[in-house]
Amino acid sequence: MYDNEFAIEIVKKAIEVAGPEFYKDAMSAPAKELGQALSTMLGLVNTVFTPVALLNLHVKANYERVSKKLKERAAEIPPERRAEQLPLEVIGPALEAVKYVSDETLQDMFVELLASTMDSEKQSKTHRAFVKILEEISPLEANMLKKIWYKTINSFDRKDLIFYEEELRVGKFDYERGLENLERLKLIKVSKGVLRWDRGYYSDDEYIIGFTRFGEDFCQTCIKPN
Secondary structure, eight states: OOOHHHHHHHHHHHHHHHGGGGGTTTTSHHHHHTOHHHHHHHHHHHHHHHHHHTTOHHHHHHHHHHHHHHHHHHHTSOGGGBOSSOOHHHHHHHHHHHTTOOOHHHHHHHHHHHHHHTBTTTGGGOOTHHHHHHHTSOHHHHHHHHHHHHHHHTSSSOOOEEEEHHHHTOOHHHHHHHHHHHHHTTSEEEEEEEEETTTTEEEEEEEEEEEOHHHHHHHHHHSOOO
């Protein structure tokens, strides 16, 4: 797989070489209605995916799914929030990485990151490191993170919350390993063991989990609002 700098250069060179043909599919009527950002994005998707998609049916299927999801997600961005400029340093590596992702949860998170680069309210919160993070979490960990995030943002005060293994529907080993990896990536902060004054006991099977500022930005730009 290409490194980030090379992926960015691929996108830049593709735009230079392809010229008007680069936008042929991207500038279809539906894309135009959604703005220049989506048109450019779809052109980038075409350029990055097409060479490999011709040789690999799995990549071709990913290309079709990612394109469809991007159009749907972009349609949800209000017109006044559609960005005019796109950060290639995020988009290039993200497109290169998502070519090889077939898991639906991870693919959706890549799509959400790409959509966030087109949203003027979210674009500043995107980060090129988010691509590497998505490459370093498993589908199970992605689902764990989503559930933790949804519970956090739906809580009354959004403070650190108590979680149980049963809530995330994973075994003890996967639960602990998943939390360790998410904490290693600086997305969450974890304290094991809870003194329950309200119930009069100490439990080492419960965890207090909170988000770092970096983790909040990641979730806001890579996880679709529920």
